Amino acid sequence: MAQMDISTREDIVLLVDSFYEKVKRDELIGSLFTTVFNVNWGRHLPVMYDFWQNMLFYTGSYSGNPLESHRRLHQVFPLKEEHFNRWVVLFTETVDELFKGERALLAKQRALSIAAVMKIKILNTSTN
Ligand code: HEM
Numbered sequence: 001m002a003q004m005d006i007s008t009r010e011d012i013v014l015l016v017d018s019f020y021e022k023v024k025r026d027e028l029i030g031s032l033f034t035t036v037f038n039v040n041w042g043r044h045l046p047v048m049y050d051f052w053q054n055m056l057f058y059t060g061s062y063s064g065n066p067l068e069s070h071r072r073l074h075q076v077f078p079l080k081e082e083h084f085n086r087w088v089v090l091f092t093e094t095v096d097e098l099f100k101g102e103r104a105l106l107a108k109q110r111a112l113s114i115a116a117v118m119k120i121k122i123l124n125t126s127t128n
Pocket of ligand 1: 037038048066069070073088111115118
């Protein structure tokens, strides 16, 4: 049972690494990462550490545009609502397995709300 909140960069690294280990093993979305989009993990993971550090601690460590990135991914391979839903389930599970507290809650809320925006903006339209 997780007891500690997310509080350091090391915690973020553990969270992100554990999440993607789960993702890679998932029967619905694993192959999107390992095969379809053939993610370069050495490049992607540090971006995600920076992204989550910024999300939870406002460090200014991330300045990308995830909406635009996923719009492009969607053009290569059409993402579906169920993919986003699974992503959120796996992320939430990972947080709950490892952490407990205010930041852990914030991480889950952020993931859920970004996924909701992505679903609305990316899935519902083809032009905007
Ligand atoms: C269907 C669900 C999703 C899939 C299949 C997916 C897949 C991917 C892939 C393939 C990349 C690019 C990795 C690379 O550099 O090669 C990426 C980047 C990223 N994803 Fe997702 N993703 C999903 C949902 C989400 C959600 C809900 C979030 C919200 C936290 C998120 C956050 C990010 C961020 C921040 C990046 C880095 C974007 C950048 O700066 O370029 N993703 N994702």
